[in-house]
Amino acid sequence: MSPAFTRRTRWVAGSAVAVALLFAGAATVASARGGTETSGPPRTPSAGSADAGFARDMAVHHQQAVEMAFIVRDGTEDEDVRRLAYDIANTQAGQRGMLLGWLDLWELPKTAPDGQGPMAWMEGGAHSDHGGHDMAGMAGMAGTEGMAGTEGMDHDGALMPGMATRTELGRLREATGAKAEILFLQLMTDHHKGGVAMARGCTRQCTVPVEKRLARGMVEAQQSELDLMADMLAARGAAPRP
Template sequence: MSPSRNRCTQWVAGSAVALALLFAGAATVASARGEAETPGPRTPSARSADAGFARDMAVHHQQAVEMSFIVRDATGDEDVRRLAYDIAHTQANQRGMLLGWLDLWDLPKTAPDGQGPMAWMPDGGHSGHSGHDMEGMDHDGALMPGMATRTELDRLRAARGEPAEVLFLQLMTDHHKGGVAMARGCAEQCTVPVEKRLAQGMAEAQQSELDLMADMLAARGAVPRP
C-alpha cells in the first residue's frame, strides 16, 4: 500500500472513532435528560411535575438541613446528633442533585409566574395532612406542608437539652410527613426515570426515619404533634 493511501486509511479510521465518541457523548446527555428512556419533550417544562418537585423539594430539604444543624449545637445526646447528621448529609446531597437537574434542563429555580409552591401536585399537597400542617401553609414562612414556621425555628434555636431534642423530633416528624407526600407525588407523576427513582427512595428512607423518631420521642415521654 502506498504511503498516501495508508495516510488516507488512517484518517478515515480516526474520523470514525471521533464520530463514535461524539455520538456516545450525545447519547449520555440525552439519557440524563430522560430522552433515552421516555418519549416526548426533550426536557421537562418549567410547569411540569419534574421541575416542580425539584424546585420545591430543594427548598423543603434546605430547611431540614438547617434544623439539623440547630439541634446539633443544642444537645449532647449522641442518638439525636447522629440522626441530625444523617438527615443533614443525605438531604444536602439530594438537594444538590435536584438543583443540578434544573441546571441541566436549563430551567429556573423559582416557580413560573402564577405558579406557587406545590402547584405541580393535583391537590396542591393538601391531602393527608393534619390541621397543624394546613395552618402552616404560606403562613409565618412555612411554604409547604410540614415545613416549620419562623416562630417554630426561633423556639428551636432557643431550646437546649431534652426540650430541644423533643421539639426537633416533633418538627422533623411533621417535615418528613410533608416530604414523604411530595416524594410519593413525584414517584407517581414525574416522567424522568432517574428522578422518579430518587423520589421513591426518599419516601422509603423518610418513612423509616419517621418510625425511628416516634421511638425516640416515646423514650423522652413525648409524642408527635397531632
C-alpha cells in the same frame, strides 16, 4: 480553635463533599439518560411540569431540614439525636444538590413560573395540619390548583407541607437539652410527613425516570426515619404532634 468549632467544621466539610459527589453523579446520569430509559432523543421537562415543580419545591423543603439539623446539633449533647441530625443533613443536602443540578441541566429557573405558587405542580394539592397551620386550608386545595394563588402570602415561613414556621424555628434555636431533642423530633416528623407526601406526588406525576427513582427512595428512607423518630420520642416520654 475550640473543639465545638472543629467538629462543626468537619461536619460542614463532610456535607460539602457529599453534595459535590452526588451532584456530579446526578449530572452524569441525567446527561447520559436524557430523562428517558431508552436511547431515544432527550426530553426536557417544561418549567411548569411536575418534574420541575418537584425539583424546585423539594430543594427548598430539604434546605429547611438541613437548617433544623444544624440547629439541634448545637442544642444537645445527645449522641443519638446528633447522629440522626448528621444523617439527615448529609442526605438531604446531597439530594438538594441533585435536584438543583437537574434544573440547571434542563436550563430551567429555580423559581416557579409567574402565577404559580408552591405545590401548584401537585395534582389535588398536598396538605398538613400541624402546629396550627393547615396547608390545605390555605390554598383551598381544590382540583389541580394545588397551592397556586398562595404566592406572596405570609404563612410565617411555612409555604409547603410539613415546613416549620419561623416561630417554631426560633423556639428550636432557643431550646436546649431534652426540650431541644423533643421539639426537633416533632418538627422533623412533621417535615418528613410533608416530604413523603410530596415525593409520592412525584412518583405519580413526574416523567423523568431518574427523578421518579429518587422520589421513591425519599419515601422509603424518610418513612424509616419516621419510625425511628417515633421511638426516640417515646423514649423521651413524648409523641409526634397531632
